Structure formats: C-alpha cells, structure tokens
Amino acid sequence: MIVKAVFSVTALSGVLAGLLVIADKYLADYGECKIDINDGSKTLKVKGGSSLLSSLAREKIFLPSACGGRGTCGYCKCKVTDGVGPLLPTELPLLDEAEKAKQIRVGCQVKVKKDIKIVIPEELFYIKEFQAEVEKLEDLTYDIKLLRMKLLDPTEITFKAGQYAQLYTKPYGKVKDVVSRAYSMASPPSTKNYIDLMVRLVPEGICTTWVHQHLNVGEKVKVVAPVGDFYVREGEGEMIMVAGGSGMAPLASMLNDIAEHPVNRPITYFFGAVTKRDLFYLDEMRELEQRIPNFRFVPALSKPAPEDEWQGETGLITAPLENHLKGRDTSKVQAYMCGSPGMINACVNVLTKNGVDRKNIFFDPFA
Known part of the structure; x- marks a missing residue:
C-alpha cells in the first residue's frame, strides 16, 4: 500500500508539473518586455515568455552556447541584475558560489517574463549571423568529416584562431526542430571568405547525423560566429x-x-x-x-x-x-x-x- 501511495503521489506530481509547463508555454501572456543591456547602453523590446538566450538571439545578440540551449554546457552565462526570480534547480549545477554572488545566471534557463536588466561583454555585439553555402564535405576518417562553408552574407569573417562557430541544422527525417551546436573553426583567420569545421559523427547526435547523412554540397546553411575565448595568449615559454x-x-x-x-x-x-x-x-x-x-x-x-x-x-x-x-x-x-x-x-x-x-x-x- 505504501509503495502504491508513493507511486501515486509521484505520478500526480509529474502530471501537475507537466500541466504547469504546458500552461506556462501556451496560456501565459507576458506581453512586451524590455531587456536593458549594460546600464542602458542598448535596450531591446521583446515578446515575453522565451528564454533570455533565444530572446537575445532573435535580436542578433548571441550569448555563447555550445549545447544549443539544452542547459548542459553552461556557456550562456551572463549577469542579471534585475527582473528575474530565484535560481532554478537546472542552473545550480552550472554555477559556482562566486558566480551566484555576482548575480550570474544561465541564459537558456532564465525566461524573460518582465523587464530585465543584464550585463554582457561588449565583444558579444561583434558576433554575427552568417548565411553560407556548403562548398566541401570530405571524409577525414571513417567518423570525422571536414565541412567547408563559403560565406555569402556577410562574405567575410574576422576571428581569432581557436574560436568556434554555432552551426544550425535543418529539419530532416523525424527531426522537426532546428538545433544548433558549437564546432571549433579549423580554417586559419587569413581565410576570411570561408569556414572549415571538423564534425565527428556522434551516435544519435542530431547535428552530427545531419552533417554526415543529410547535408549536401551546394546547400545553404546558417552559422553564428566567432564565439569563445580559446586562442593563443602572449608568452615566452613552450x-x-x-x-x-x-x-x-x-x-x-x-x-x-x-x-x-x-x-x-x-x-x-x-x-x-x-x-x-x-x-x-x-x-x-x-x-x-x-x-x-x-x-x-x-x-x-x-x-x-x-x-x-x-x-x-x-x-x-x-x-x-x-x-x-x-x-x-x-x-x-x-x-x-x-x-x-x-x-x-x-x-x-x-x-x-x-x-x-x-x-x-x-x-x-x-x-
């Protein structure tokens, strides 16, 4: 009887949680919300209800995100000084105590439900969305492909060797949603008119399966770049x-x-x-x-x-x-x-x- 009771309560809690998610997604109307960036240096007006990460992306401001907003990489952190509730359970594993004290939040987990104030590095304003064309798909090994994309709009990119790009998929097969994943750029910064990525096939990986099995030369794709702080520093030693x-x-x-x-x-x-x-x-x-x-x-x-x-x-x-x-x-x-x-x-x-x-x-x- 006790086991049945526990099971019933757990099942009921799950149903209620699901209903709350559905209600928040489809019934809640947060109207127009304002995102104040860096103490008023830039102000955006967005439709409320989406994550901070996606709300900014729709306005062409791109927080770093290696996992495409799944809440696993923790790259899309930024300081939120006003307009957000308490830390969510999904954020806690991705934040250390120092970050919590500095009001750092995880952008893909925080929803914009009212006017919000954030602080982000100025260099994020220079990340751009590029339209590109697949110029080459070459097998480097049995499970790694070289993907070369010729840039169409804008036609050139400036980046530091070591930085990465966000590659956006297209729906295919049973996959109906567009997702994005981060891949380091393999081409040197001197080749400004194209980007090379090395994509390893991950079993059941949405983006890697798309690249390896569905993407074709000549196809148009979208990338966001340059992102990341992995680059060569000044130094004297080895x-x-x-x-x-x-x-x-x-x-x-x-x-x-x-x-x-x-x-x-x-x-x-x-x-x-x-x-x-x-x-x-x-x-x-x-x-x-x-x-x-x-x-x-x-x-x-x-x-x-x-x-x-x-x-x-x-x-x-x-x-x-x-x-x-x-x-x-x-x-x-x-x-x-x-x-x-x-x-x-x-x-x-x-x-x-x-x-x-x-x-x-x-x-x-x-x-």
Whole structure:
C-alpha cells in the first residue's frame, strides 16, 4: 500500500508539473518586455515568455552556447541584475558560489517574463549571423568529416584562431526542430571568405547525423560566429598542445596562423587516437613541422591494431605528455587543449603535477 501511495503521489506530481509547463508555454501572456543591456547602453523590446538566450538571439545578440540551449554546457552565462526570480534547480549545477554572488545566471534557463536588466561583454555585439553555402564535405576518417562553408552574407569573417562557430541544422527525417551546436573553426583567420569545421559523427547526435547523412554540397546553411575565448595568449615559454579526434580543429587553425605569423617559441603537439584509422592530418602536420621552427607533432595510439604496424608512441596521451614534461622548467609553459572532458581533466592533472601554472592552461572541452 505504501509503495502504491508513493507511486501515486509521484505520478500526480509529474502530471501537475507537466500541466504547469504546458500552461506556462501556451496560456501565459507576458506581453512586451524590455531587456536593458549594460546600464542602458542598448535596450531591446521583446515578446515575453522565451528564454533570455533565444530572446537575445532573435535580436542578433548571441550569448555563447555550445549545447544549443539544452542547459548542459553552461556557456550562456551572463549577469542579471534585475527582473528575474530565484535560481532554478537546472542552473545550480552550472554555477559556482562566486558566480551566484555576482548575480550570474544561465541564459537558456532564465525566461524573460518582465523587464530585465543584464550585463554582457561588449565583444558579444561583434558576433554575427552568417548565411553560407556548403562548398566541401570530405571524409577525414571513417567518423570525422571536414565541412567547408563559403560565406555569402556577410562574405567575410574576422576571428581569432581557436574560436568556434554555432552551426544550425535543418529539419530532416523525424527531426522537426532546428538545433544548433558549437564546432571549433579549423580554417586559419587569413581565410576570411570561408569556414572549415571538423564534425565527428556522434551516435544519435542530431547535428552530427545531419552533417554526415543529410547535408549536401551546394546547400545553404546558417552559422553564428566567432564565439569563445580559446586562442593563443602572449608568452615566452613552450607551447604544449593536446587534442584527440575532432579536437584537432582549433589547434590546426592556431598552427596555420602561427606559420603565417611566426612566434619564437618551441611548440609540441600531442595528438591521441585509438588506432591508425583514427589518425588524420598527418601530412598537414609534417608540412607544418617544416614551416614552423621548433614545432614537433607527436601522435600516440592507445590501442594500435596489429595490422597498424605502429612504431610511434603508444598508450593514453597523458603518457608521452608526462614524459615530455618531467625534469623540465615548466614555469613559463602554456598549454592549449581540445577534446573530451575526461581527456582534458587527465591532462590538466599531469600538467599541474609537473609544475605548469593552472592559469596558463587553456582548453575547449567537448562533451
């Protein structure tokens, strides 16, 4: 009886919660709301009821968002000083105590229901929406494609090597909604009239499935760029780069930019893969070794197949990374990484254990 009662209460709570969501979506009319940005430097009038993230996007102001507004990446944070309720349960895991004290909120979770005041960095005003045409779809590996998009409107982009773009899908198959996902730009900043992305196929991934199975050369697409604060900083010490899979993209952009604008610093790039078939851009990296003084590319396979006849580094990428750092003066080392959160965390541990200052470690984590 107790189990039945608990089940009944739980089911009833779920139904009520669902009804509240439906009522809020379809019945509530919040009218016109004002968004005051940076103490009146810019004011928007929007229809109430949508998230702060989407309300700003409709006015061509784009908060960073790697997950497309699903509330998982936490990139769309901004300061909200007035016009919003208490923190939501969906925001709490994405905010630390310092952010809470500074009135930081998660843009995709906060709804605009009345006049609201926010503070955002000025550089967000320079993020643009681009109309583009698919110029190339090339297989880099069995599960990674190079997507090249020629820019149509505007026709040129200015960005820092390492930044990313938001790619918007189109409905396909049973997927009726448009979604957006973040992908680092692989092309160097000097190629202003197109953007290259490296898209790895994720099982059941809405955007990656669209790119791999439904997108065609010549098709028109929408991207929002440039976004992110992952780029090369000033420094004197060695630059350590670490990536795996499609995490190659921003580092390829950085290296090609460095080849065009040389820096007098040693650079070592560790790239992790499982087997030989997961490796790509080897010729490009060898060419960059010729173009960039003191640059070395170190691929490593965690589980090389017998037929790979692999003679290079083996094991997790942390092994050659740690061997490289041992006994060195790492006080001025900067590290740039892109890959899965697990890889990033493991490499951060190796770097800090070997004396690399945490403030000199920069990365884009991909879930």
